[in-house]
Amino acid sequence: xxxxxxxxxxxxxxxxxxxxxxxxxxxxxxxxxxxxxxxxxxxxxxxxxxxxxxxxxxxxxxxxxxxxxxxxxxxxxxxxxxxxxxxxxxxxxxxxxxxxxxxxxxxxxxxxxxxxxxxxxxxxxxxxxxxxxxxxxxxxxxxxxxxxxxxxxxxxxxxxxxxxxxxxxxxxxxxxxxxxxxxxxxxxxxxxxxxxxxxxxxxxxxxxxxxxxxxxxxxxxxxxxxxxxxxxxxxxxxxxxxxxxxxxxxxxxxxxxxxxxxxxxxxxxxxxxxxxxxxxxxxxxxxxxxxxxxxxxxxxxxxxxxxxxxxxxxxxxxxxxxxxxxxxxxxxxxxxxxxxxxxxxxxxxxxxxxxxxxxxxxxxxxxxxxxxxxxxxxxxxxxxxxxxxxxxxxxxxxxxxxxxxxxxxxxxxxxxxxxxxxxxxxxxxxxxxxxxxxxxxxxxxxxxxxxxxxxxx
Amino acid sequence: xxxxxxxxxxxxxxxxxxxxxxxxxxxxxxxxxxxxxxxxxxxxxxxxxxxxxxxxxxxxxxxxxxxxxxxxxxxxxxxxxxxxxxxxxxxxxxxxxxxxxxxxxxxxxxxxxxxxxxxxxxxxxxxxxxxxxxxxxxxxxxxxxxxxxxxxxxxxxxxxxxxxxxxxxxxxxxxxxxxxxxxxxxxxxxxxxxxxxxxxxxxxxxxxxxxxxxxxxxxxxxxxxxxxxxxxxxxxxxxxxxxxxxxxxxxxxxxxxxxxxxxxxxxxxxxxxxxxxxxxxxxxxxxxxxxxxxxxxxxxxxxxxxxxxxxxxxxxxxxxxxxxxxxxxxxxxxxxxxxxxxxxxxxxxxxxxxxxxxxxxxxxxxxxxxxxxxxxxxxxxxxxxxxxxxxxxxxxxxxxxxxxxxxxxxxxxxxxxxxxxxxxxxxxxxxxxxxxxxxxxxxxxxxxxxxxxxxxx
Numbered sequence: 001x002x003x004x005x006x007x008x009x010x011x012x013x014x015x016x017x018x019x020x021x022x023x024x025x026x027x028x029x030x031x032x033x034x035x036x037x038x039x040x041x042x043x044x045x046x047x048x049x050x051x052x053x054x055x056x057x058x059x060x061x062x063x064x065x066x067x068x069x070x071x072x073x074x075x076x077x078x079x080x081x082x083x084x085x086x087x088x089x090x091x092x093x094x095x096x097x098x099x100x101x102x103x104x105x106x107x108x109x110x111x112x113x114x115x116x117x118x119x120x121x122x123x124x125x126x127x128x129x130x131x132x133x134x135x136x137x138x139x140x141x142x143x144x145x146x147x148x149x150x151x152x153x154x155x156x157x158x159x160x161x162x163x164x165x166x167x168x169x170x171x172x173x174x175x176x177x178x179x180x181x182x183x184x185x186x187x188x189x190x191x192x193x194x195x196x197x198x199x200x201x202x203x204x205x206x207x208x209x210x211x212x213x214x215x216x217x218x219x220x221x222x223x224x225x226x227x228x229x230x231x232x233x234x235x236x237x238x239x240x241x242x243x244x245x246x247x248x249x250x251x252x253x254x255x256x257x258x259x260x261x262x263x264x265x266x267x268x269x270x271x272x273x274x275x276x277x278x279x280x281x282x283x284x285x286x287x288x289x290x291x292x293x294x295x296x297x298x299x300x301x302x303x304x305x306x307x308x309x310x311x312x313x314x315x316x317x318x319x320x321x322x323x324x325x326x327x328x329x330x331x332x333x334x335x336x337x338x339x340x341x342x343x344x345x346x347x348x349x350x351x352x353x354x355x356x357x358x359x360x361x362x363x364x365x366x367x368x369x370x371x372x373x374x375x376x377x378x379x380x381x382x383x384x385x386x387x388x389x390x391x392x393x394x395x396x397x398x399x400x401x402x403x404x405x406x407x408x409x410x411x412x413x414x415x416x417x418x419x420x421x422x423x424x425x426x427x428x429x430x431x432x433x434x435x436x437x438x439x440x441x442x443x444x445x446x447x448x449x450x451x452x453x454x455x456x457x
Numbered sequence: 458x459x460x461x462x463x464x465x466x467x468x469x470x471x472x473x474x475x476x477x478x479x480x481x482x483x484x485x486x487x488x489x490x491x492x493x494x495x496x497x498x499x500x501x502x503x504x505x506x507x508x509x510x511x512x513x514x515x516x517x518x519x520x521x522x523x524x525x526x527x528x529x530x531x532x533x534x535x536x537x538x539x540x541x542x543x544x545x546x547x548x549x550x551x552x553x554x555x556x557x558x559x560x561x562x563x564x565x566x567x568x569x570x571x572x573x574x575x576x577x578x579x580x581x582x583x584x585x586x587x588x589x590x591x592x593x594x595x596x597x598x599x600x601x602x603x604x605x606x607x608x609x610x611x612x613x614x615x616x617x618x619x620x621x622x623x624x625x626x627x628x629x630x631x632x633x634x635x636x637x638x639x640x641x642x643x644x645x646x647x648x649x650x651x652x653x654x655x656x657x658x659x660x661x662x663x664x665x666x667x668x669x670x671x672x673x674x675x676x677x678x679x680x681x682x683x684x685x686x687x688x689x690x691x692x693x694x695x696x697x698x699x700x701x702x703x704x705x706x707x708x709x710x711x712x713x714x715x716x717x718x719x720x721x722x723x724x725x726x727x728x729x730x731x732x733x734x735x736x737x738x739x740x741x742x743x744x745x746x747x748x749x750x751x752x753x754x755x756x757x758x759x760x761x762x763x764x765x766x767x768x769x770x771x772x773x774x775x776x777x778x779x780x781x782x783x784x785x786x787x788x789x790x791x792x793x794x795x796x797x798x799x800x801x802x803x804x805x806x807x808x809x810x811x812x813x814x815x816x817x818x819x820x821x822x823x824x825x826x827x828x829x830x831x832x833x834x835x836x837x838x839x840x841x842x843x844x845x846x847x848x849x850x851x852x853x854x855x856x857x858x859x860x861x862x863x864x865x866x867x868x869x870x871x872x873x874x875x876x877x878x879x880x881x882x883x884x885x886x887x888x889x890x891x892x893x894x895x896x897x898x899x900x901x902x903x904x905x906x907x908x909x910x911x912x913x914x
Contacts, residue, residue, distance in 0.1 A: 031767070031768065031769035031770065031771065032768075032769075033768070091771060092765070092767060092771055094765070094767065098668075156769060156770060157770065196673075197673070199772075201770050201772075207736070208735060208736050208737075209733050209734045209735040209736065210733060210734025211555075211733065211734065211883065211886050211887065211888075212885065212886040212887070213733060213885070213886060214855075214856060214884050214885040214886070215757050215759055215783055215785070215885075216653075216654070216750070216785065216854075216855035216856030216857065217733075217750060217855065218749075218750060218755035218756075218757040218783075218785050219740050219741070219744075219746065219748075219749030219750035219751075219753055219755045219785075220729070220738070220740075220746045220747060220749060220750035221733060221735055221750075222735060222736065222737060222738065222739045222740075223757050223758060225689075225758040225759075225760075225761050225780075226689075226693065226697075226757075226758060228686075228761075229685075229686040229689045229690045229758070229761070230690050230695075232682075232683075232686045233686045233687050233690040236683065238687075240683075272677070276666050276667060276668065276670060276674075276678060277666045277667025277668065277776075278665060278666040278678055278679060278810075279664070279665050279666065279679065279810055279811055279812050280665075280679060280808075280809050280810030280811070281677070281679065281810060282679045282808065282809075282810040283676050283677075283679075284676070287676075289676065289677045290677060291676075292675075292676030292677060293673070293674060293675065293676035293677035293678075294676075296676055298675035298676045299675075300672050300675040300680050300683075300774055301680060301682040301683060301686070301764065302672055302682075302764050302765050302770075302771060302772060302773050302774070302775070303682075303763065303764035303765040303766045303771070303773075303775070304682050304685075304686070304761055304762065304763050304764060304766075304778065305761065305762045305763075305766040306758075306760065306761050306762075307758065307759050307760035307761060307781070308549070308551070308759050308760040308781060309760045309761070309762040309779070309781075310488070310549065310551065311488065311489075311490070312488040312489075312613060312818065312819070313488065313613060313614065313658050313759075313781065313783070313818045313819065313820050314488065314548060314549055314759060314760070314781075314885070315656075315658075315759060315783055315820075315856075315857070315885065316759050316760075316885050316886070317757055317759070318759070318760070319734070321761065322766075323682075324764070324765060324766075324770065326672055326675075326770070326772055328672070328673065328675050328676075351737075351739065352737050352739075353735075353736055353737030353738060353739040354736060354737070355736050361769070361770045362769070362770065363770050363772075397673075398671075398673035398674065399671060399673030399772075400673065400772070426668065427671050428669065428670070428671040428672075428771070428772065428773055429668050429669040429670065429671070429773070430668065430669070431668075
């Protein structure tokens with residue numbers, strides 16, 4: 001038996017990697033109805049893994065959608081209770097032809113694991129489970145009480161998580177939450193994160209006729225693609241400012257200190273450009289690209305389609321066209337308010353010759369920001385400083401993790417984020433990967449964090 | 458043996474219908490590389506059918522692309538030579554789920570045949586062949602010399618037809634061409650057609666990064682869909698006028714007489730609306746919808762795609778987006794000139810943050826107009842008047858038939874159009890059909906036309 005948790009982690013790394021690969025092989029795409037059994041299989045796998053780690057009261061929590069998984073170890077009398085959050089569902093994989101390896105046949109190439117879900121977030125998900133196992137197997141106990149809440153609907157906007165939190169408020173009662181879904185920069189450039197932007201998502205449908213028509217009808221038959229591009233274009237001005245009336249009304253202005261913090265945390269634009277291949281930067285004037293992506297709201301078209309999209313030419317005027325848009329929200333915007341403003345804009349700008357309908361897509365989420373001086377946030381800063389030898393920069397914004405706003409509202413606690421995802425690891429894109437040294441380092445980080453959190457009160 | 462051509466046609470209708478259905482079963486989609494063998498199969502079928510009709514010198518003409526078919530009967534010494542044009546290729550069938558019957562399993566429902574290619578133009582293609590067969594089998598000769606030129610690339614813009622006409626100028630020498638590709642209104646409302654609009658087709662490709670990014674990057678990563686919708690929107694103003702510099706420069710102004718002719722030929726808008734389900738009309742101010750679709754040039758987006766287009770939500774900023782556009786041209790616009798003006802507009806309006814490339818799609822075609830008082834056009838008017846008891850209205854524009862401009866330029870002859878397609882028969886769309894009474898009436902019309910054309914000189 002290993003003498004301490006550090007030895008334990010070293011001795012079992014090859015097993016942990018095998019487990020990681022096994023979890024990656026489950027195609028738990030939550031947005032695909034055909035993959036529902038796989039999402040459940042991932043839930044069962046995770047529940048078994050929690051039991052194996054020594055967690056108690058492990059169970060599947062039914063939600064009406066994809067299930068969640070609960071487990072706890074509450075033997076640390078008088079110590080704080082920490083709720084650890086993660087998700088075991090993943091994004092879709094299209095376009096499939098851009099993957100070097102099949103997305104659900106994980107490939108270990110040098111120090112990386114390539115697979116859908118590698119960085120978002122099956123690697124991260126295992127870190128706190130392995131940390132608890134190492135502590136329980138070597139010290140026989142944890143320094144704090146730990147509860148796990150692992151869900152299967154994060155990538156579709158956690159539609160059942162609110163009701164689940166409500167229903168299990170007693171079970172999930174805690175002093176602070178730790179989300180494993182995210183990143184903390186790199187070892188050379190550690191970061192802590194204050195919280196995610198919120199989200200509103202819509203699908204716009206334009207119809208102009210009962211059926212597709214020969215494009216010889218051009219001039220006579222109205223074209224839904226023209227209507228759609230004009231409508232979408234009306235939502236932003238030529239400089240990238242969003243022109244939906246009232247869109248910016250509730251946005252909390254940035255202080256000079258916050259702008260300095262964002263500038264300090266931002267990697268050089270040249271580095272971002274090299275990592276992504278972006279051809280240039282564009283957006284709301286008066287803000288830097290990283291301010292726009294963290295402390296400012298956005299409106300992005302995530303998908304558009306209509307008419308003939310195959311090889312060659314088909315001279316058709318389609319009868320319908322569609323687009324999906326998402327807005328990222330920042331404090332103090334509210335999803336319902338922004339949604340209504342978008343709907344009003346669409347109603348007002350829909351041309352008379354087209355029938356425009358809107359589907360509100362799931363995934364609406366509140367923005368969230370933890371106060372930078374919260375004791376748990378400070379504990380996280382200490383862990384990262386000890387782990388990397390550097391003071392982490394403070395970041396905010398970018399992606400959306402709906403759970404944080406919900407947990408604040410329903411359970412009344414703040415959330416810190418400890419994960420090992422890095423910005424270049426292609427989350428949501430083909431050839432997603434996770435670094436194996438992150439996988440090892442993250443396990444140690446969680447052991448350290450649990451110890452730090454034991455001093456919370 | 459039938460006493461005259463009229464009896465012959467009546468006696469053999471069920472065989473003709475079987476032949477029509479057999480030809481419809483061949484999925485000769487010229488734009489689909491995988492269907493190349495089927496296009497060739499259709500060519501062989503048509504060649505056999507010409508031989509069976511009594512045509513001579515029947516042969517496949519190789520083009521470097523899909524083959525064409527030639528056949529002739531030149532025993533009418535001293536009489537005019539008529540070149541009959543048609544095509545045996547068809548449009549693609551997507552979206553397949555909107556078809557009531559499989560597109561290549563023709564369904565006869567009451568007086569209609571449903572299949573891809575029914576109205577455009579496998580039904581029409583058979584009309585002159587059957588007419589020649591009926592005359593040769595009953596009268597032993599044709600009233601004029603007849604040459605058939607039937608191609609397999611019309612639906613991809615006849616890319617090899619120009620070189621083919623050049624190569625076989627002697628073989629194809631004639632006094633006038635008759636195109637079977639089109640319509641002549643309805644029995645209640647006959648029409649003659651002066652010629653098609655021209656065409657230019659482009660695909661616009663926008664790229665902003667090397668790979669798709671998580672939409673949390675919104676504000677930081679540029680979005681190619683935004684660039685594309687802005688670029689497309691910049692090509693038309695809010696009233697539907699095309700804003701590409703110089704686009705209208707070469708357009709021949711409409712005379713009051715021509716406008717009156719177009720108005721007289723136009724069906725009531727309510728009828729068009731009922732037939733197509735269009736929700737309204739929209740386009741270049743100062744012109745009626747039918748003027749816009751016949752005597753004015755257009756710019757239409759035929760397809761657009763980018764990002765996530767599946768069910769649900771995927772929070773992605775795509776790295777590329779695409780659109781296909783076609784312009785319909787009218788006299789005296791030239792395809793090369795309009796193409797260059799479009800390219801200049803795109804270059805000028807491409808944002809700095811995006812890489813915009815353009816593929817010139819095949820299918821460029823000159824607009825064509827036969828003089829309304831041409832003797833062959835007058836012959837056509839006499840046939841339709843005799844057939845329907847009404848004076849046909851005079852129409853122009855709408856679709857593109859590239860062969861007419863080419864034949865005028867290379868063979869030096871004018872083209873009249875005799876076909877039985879009707880506007881509501883869903884050419885290029887799901888549930889395409891052809892009326893069986895058109896099929897029968899069209900055979901007689903061709904017999905009458907060949908007799909009329911024998912008096913041409």
